[in-house]
Amino acid sequence: MEAEVLRLGHRAHRDARVSTHIGLVARALGASKLHYSGQKDDTLENSINDISERWGGNFETEYIKNWKKFAKEFDGIKVHLTMYGELVQNTISEMNGKNVLIILGGQKVPGEVYDIADYNIAVTGQPHSEIAALAVFLDRYSGGEALETEFPDANISVKPSERGKDIVRK
Numbered sequence: 001m002e003a004e005v006l007r008l009g010h011r012a013h014r015d016a017r018v019s020t021h022i023g024l025v026a027r028a029l030g031a032s033k034l035h036y037s038g039q040k041d042d043t044l045e046n047s048i049n050d051i052s053e054r055w056g057g058n059f060e061t062e063y064i065k066n067w068k069k070f071a072k073e074f075d076g077i078k079v080h081l082t083m084y085g086e087l088v089q090n091t092i093s094e095m096n097g098k099n100v101l102i103i104l105g106g107q108k109v110p111g112e113v114y115d116i117a118d119y120n121i122a123v124t125g126q127p128h129s130e131i132a133a134l135a136v137f138l139d140r141y142s143g144g145e146a147l148e149t150e151f152p153d154a155n156i157s158v159k160p161s162e163r164g165k166d167i168v169r170k
Helices: 012-028 042-055 067-073 088-094 112-116 130-141
Strands: 003-010 033-038 060-063 077-087 100-104 119-122 156-158 167-169
Touching: 003 012, 003 067, 003 130, 012 033, 012 042, 012 130, 033 067, 042 060, 042 156, 067 112, 077 088, 077 112, 077 130, 088 119, 088 130, 100 130
Parallel strands: 003 033, 003 100, 033 060, 077 100, 077 119
Antiparallel strands: 156 167
């Protein structure tokens, strides 16, 4: 079972922080790769790759010029996260143990995304952040195991503590 994320329509000047946070959440909660379309952004890639190098894991970032072709050819289930979809709690069991491509919109989502997706999934029927939707979906997809992920090759890690910051450096 593997999860990958496709971020649509990245705009370097407007979306750098949101796209970076999508990559960070994807990595921290068990996805293996962030693919993104729109504008190629070396700063975005370098930022996420730097986190992966320091904090561990095998997370990759890849620019995709033709998102539609990529999504159609993906070998697995295509899940579009949208507030207009079926509720995650009613559909997640159908994805257990299968490879998924999680599609997240940026600017206005092209209508064909709804048709390319095998599932249009909502974490709530209310306006919300795609970052929050990704976190909820990945947690449900992993059955909560993503919250226990450890990165043994990490140069930096955090030791849980009730108060203060307990950072461990190798």
